[in-house]
Amino acid sequence: MEAFDKLRALLGGEADGMISELIDIYLAETPQLLEKMIVAVESGNVPALHMAAHSTKSASANLGGAHLALLCEEIESQAHAGKLTPDLVVQANTAFADLVTALTEYQKELA
Numbered sequence: 001m002e003a004f005d006k007l008r009a010l011l012g013g014e015a016d017g018m019i020s021e022l023i024d025i026y027l028a029e030t031p032q033l034l035e036k037m038i039v040a041v042e043s044g045n046v047p048a049l050h051m052a053a054h055s056t057k058s059a060s061a062n063l064g065g066a067h068l069a070l071l072c073e074e075i076e077s078q079a080h081a082g083k084l085t086p087d088l089v090v091q092a093n094t095a096f097a098d099l100v101t102a103l104t105e106y107q108k109e110l111a
Contacts, residue, residue: 003062003063016110019110020110030056030096034092040052041089046083049085067098071092071095
């Protein structure tokens with residue numbers, strides 16, 4: 001994945017193990033952030049939605065999840081304007097599921 005090319009260039013032979021570990025952390029933590037977005041929408045908690053979207057956006061962008069990052073950027077922007085976006089949160093969950101597949105396949109290539 002292109003997102004890891006710079007890291008691989010910097011770390012050389014140690015990169016694959018570190019990349020796999022980063023993917024593991026992302027896959028463990030991101031579902032919790034997505035759940036926070038769902039709960040925030042259901043409870044009308046715009047600040048919590050904003051925070052969870054911001055965190056998810058940054059982490060996803062760093063791991064090659066451009067589509068999910070863009071969705072989270074829009075959720076964050078709408079939340080900043082005081083709006084809840086349940087449809088975008090659903091789309092973000094779908095995009096994450098797609099990213100999980102891609103990252104899992106990439107991890108297999110690293111092994």
